[in-house]
Amino acid sequence: MQDEVESKTLTLIVSGTKFTGRLFKAAIMKYLAHLKEQKMQKQREKGAEVKPQGRQTVKQLIGQNQGVSNLEITDPSIKAFERVARKYGVDYAVKKDRSCSPPKYLVFFKARDADALTSAFTEYTQKKVRKASRPSVLAKLNQFKELVKNAVVDRTKRKELER
Incomplete structure (x- = not known):
C-alpha cells in the first residue's frame, strides 16, 4: 500500500531563495510535460497507437494520412488563433514563412477539420x-494628460463672509 502511494506521488522541489514567476512557470510546465508523458506511456502500454x-x-x-489543407495568416499575434483552435479541438500545425519581410504564418490542418476550422x-x-x-x-491616457495639461486652474483666494 505504501509503495503504491509513493510511486504515485511526484515531488516538485524548487529553490525558495530566488523564487520568481518565471521559475514557477517553468516548474508548472515541467509538471504538465511529465503528466503528458505519463499519459502517452499508458497508451503505449495498452498497445494503442499514440x-x-x-x-x-x-x-x-x-503522417496521419487524412489529407492536409492550409491557410495563410499575416497577423503576428498567432497565439490568439491557437487559443481558439484549441477550443474547437482542431488538429493543426503552424509554419512560419520568413521569405517575406513581415513574416507570414501558414496554418496546416486536416481536411476533415475544415468545418471546425471555419468556425474557429x-x-x-x-x-x-x-x-x-x-x-x-x-491613447486614452495620453488624451487625459493633454486635458490636464491644458486645463487652467483658478488659484485665487476669495474671502467672503457668511451670514
Whole structure:
C-alpha cells in the first residue's frame, strides 16, 4: 500500500531563495510535460497507437494520412488563433514563412477539420475586429494628460463672509 502511494506521488522541489514567476512557470510546465508523458506511456502500454492532438508538427500532421489543407495568416499575434483552435479541438500545425519581410504564418490542418476550422477562424476574426475597434489604454491616457495639461486652474483666494 505504501509503495503504491509513493510511486504515485511526484515531488516538485524548487529553490525558495530566488523564487520568481518565471521559475514557477517553468516548474508548472515541467509538471504538465511529465503528466503528458505519463499519459502517452499508458497508451503505449495498452498497445494503442499514440495520436497527437491539437498543435503538432507538419510531419506528424501529414503522417496521419487524412489529407492536409492550409491557410495563410499575416497577423503576428498567432497565439490568439491557437487559443481558439484549441477550443474547437482542431488538429493543426503552424509554419512560419520568413521569405517575406513581415513574416507570414501558414496554418496546416486536416481536411476533415475544415468545418471546425471555419468556425474557429470566424471567432478569431471577430476577436480581432473587436480588439481593433476599442481604443487603447495608452491613447486614452495620453488624451487625459493633454486635458490636464491644458486645463487652467483658478488659484485665487476669495474671502467672503457668511451670514
